[in-house]
Amino acid sequence: MDYVIPKELVDASIKAGETKARLSVKDLLIRGFYSGLALGVATTLAVTVAVQSGLPFLGALLFPWGFASIVLFGMELVTGNFALMTSAMLAGRVRFGKALNNWLWVYIGNFLGCLFVALLMGFSLTNGGTADPSPVGEKIMEIALSKTVAVKEMGTNGFFLFIVRGIFCNFLVCLAVMMGMVSKSVPGKFMGCWFPIFAFVTLGLEHIVVNMFFILTGMVLGAPISGMDMVFWDFLPVTIGNIIGGGIFIGALLYSTHYTKSQGLPQMAMEESMKNPVLR
Template identity: 40%
Template sequence: MAYLAPSEFVTKMIDAGESKIFMSTRDTVIRAYMAGAILALAAAFAVTITVQTGEPLAGAVLFPVGFCLLYLLGFDLLTGVFTLCPLAVIDKRPGCTWGGVLRNWSLVFVGNFAGAFTVAVMMSVIFTFGFSTEPNIVGQKIGTIGEGRTVGYAAYGAAGMLTLFIRGVLCNWMVSTGVVGAMVSTSVSGKVIAMWMPIMLFFYMGFEHSIVNMYLFPSGIMLGGNFSIMDYLLWNEIPTVIGNLVGGLAFVGLTLYSTHVRTGAKRKAPAGDFSPAE
């Protein structure tokens, strides 16, 4: 599978973060738009499989097809740039600033949302025959998901908000691990295998992904879900974005960087010790 050592792929992570900071506005938005759209299609695909089979694991096993496609095509998710871009600043790459990081994050957020919303409208048309009938069974399920993961959290108050935030953290711990997975191999098959595993885990466990939610919740509102845009923003999207940022940067970006780039001082072996690895 042409596996790269951690010190090699973490350097690739920093390089990627640097390139994204300096990317043109046009390219950043186009790549983010396509990433949001493809991931939204994968979410619709996974929900359809789950409804038709009655088996959530089946949907989770197949959902990563969208994630793998978008990363193989070089598109960008907000969850990924949360992890990669700060590393270029922390590594003191020339010209990389926190202002550049925030610019990238803002553009990717807008592009991801536009792409996911486009697919939300298209799929809502399909589920309702152009809004001429009640949503089909898949559309009804999407509306139910939207209710449970907005007003469902709100019913628990602060405890619900904490649960939502932690689910966001755990989500991007896994999703960013998938982003790194795309860098650990130089073969397509190796990249896909490394990406597939953590993405399947996050989806099956019901963790909160800000871009998947950019599809599910606007769709839910259009398909008759009993929650509002404000419910979506306050009781899902905003806390999820914050949780995704913490999870990706703290548990993936900074941990890999701190131990594979800024390594600690090596322990000296006592005189007479022999290590077969040396």
């Protein structure tokens, strides 16, 4: 059967978190780099289609291919890991230190992937630095400023607004992660994760990795954004919101209602424990 029932889905998410906690720093960085790269290219495509067509929803409709490739290739995206590692921690299979290690290195990998694409796109969107930014480049700069300087101008309200948008965003992104795991077929995974991602882009919510790309590219193109604008007024509130949205409203919520401990014989439990020790 192609469909994975909720209890098995939660078990699979716990196992996925456990597996991710075992990955080496090298693998976390490489897979995280790919995810930043994929989302950077997908974001540029979405903006290009929106600018050329005048229909933003068309760009949002195409954007999810980048996320789908991350799911299908087993790469690392920190926002999805907020949910998976939380499930594994609640089940007692992964310690907080291991989860934090995963989040940190994947976050860095995602950032480096976005930075790499930002540098190349900055070069491309200015004809190798010989012209002013193209209309697509100007739009990216406009979006980057709206996610940093505009938030700073709003002060505390802006900071908490981005936390809230980050919560809703990663609720949808981690819903996409889970919907991708609900199916065992490639078409099922593809379609399952497509619509929640389309929804978050259409609603204008805040995703930390997508924002990394927008802001870094905007800075490369010459947008007047400081490091403090980027880190304090965007990265910090959006990351907090994404952790809450994915960790609590998907990881913890699904775990709390669908996870049940095995009721096997003590010997069986001991053997299973030996095969799958808690990661410290």
